[in-house]
Every structure is written in structure tokens, then in C-alpha cells.
Amino acid sequence: MRYMLLICADENEEAEMTPEAMGELMENYMKFSAEIEAAGVYEGSDRLQPTATATTVRVREGKTVTTDGPYAETKEAFGGYYKINVKNLDEAIAWAAKIPSAASGSVEIRPVWEPEDY
Numbered sequence: 001m002r003y004m005l006l007i008c009a010d011e012n013e014e015a016e017m018t019p020e021a022m023g024e025l026m027e028n029y030m031k032f033s034a035e036i037e038a039a040g041v042y043e044g045s046d047r048l049q050p051t052a053t054a055t056t057v058r059v060r061e062g063k064t065v066t067t068d069g070p071y072a073e074t075k076e077a078f079g080g081y082y083k084i085n086v087k088n089l090d091e092a093i094a095w096a097a098k099i100p101s102a103a104s105g106s107v108e109i110r111p112v113w114e115p116e117d118y
Contacts (some may be wrong), residue, residue, distance in 0.1 A: 005096045005111075008077065032099060040083055047079065051077045055069075076106065079101065
């Protein structure tokens with residue numbers, strides 16, 4: 001089964017990190033990425049730009065309305081994701097728990113719709 005591991009963290013904490021602490025965090029992500037790739041379950045990942053760069057789109061009464069920023073006011077924001085292909089939710093949970101930001105933020109696990117599920 002394919003799952004998205006959606007990484008949520010407090011952007012303010014990251015912005016206030018020392019260069020050394022940020023370097024350590026990125027090193028931990030590189031190690032995690034290497035581990036998940038070596039395990040053969042990795043399908044993709046990306047780090048997202050801060051929420052200040054986001055644009056939200058809504059269509060109301062046939063008109064497109066855009067808003068700067070994220071879709072909701074929240075302390076934690078999506079900062080990136082990993083897409084994995086594993087046997088079950090338990091395996092997805094085990095991988096999510098290894099993501100470095102899980103120690104200070106959270107990781108939401110969402111199954112991916114497969115074409116045969118439509």
C-alpha cells in the first residue's frame with residue numbers, strides 16, 4: 001500500500017534554530033532518506049517552502065479567489081512529505097516514527113487512493 005507521510009512542524013522553531021542545529025537536523029534527514037531508499041519502500045519526497053510563500057485557491061460562485069498564505073491558521077504547518085510503498089499501516093507508522101521532525105512536530109499518515117479503489 002502507498003502512504004503519504006505528511007510532516008508537520010512549527011516553522012518558527014525551525015527559523016530560530018542555530019546553523020549547527022539546522023545542520024544536524026538536515027543530516028538526520030539525509031540519514032533517514034538513505035535508510036528508507038535502501039529499504040526499497042521510498043517513492044518520493046520534497047521539502048516545502050515556508051507557508052509565507054503559499055497561495056490558497058478557492059472557487060466560489062464560479063469565481064477563482066486566491067489568498068496569500070496557508071489554508072488555515074495553525075501553529076504547525078506542512079513542511080514536506082515522503083511517499084512510501086509498504087505492506088500495511090503498521091509499517092507506515094514505523095517509518096513515520098523515524099522521521100526526524102516527529103520528535104518535535106508530527107507526521108500525518110494518509111493512504112493514497114489506488115486506481116482500482118476509485
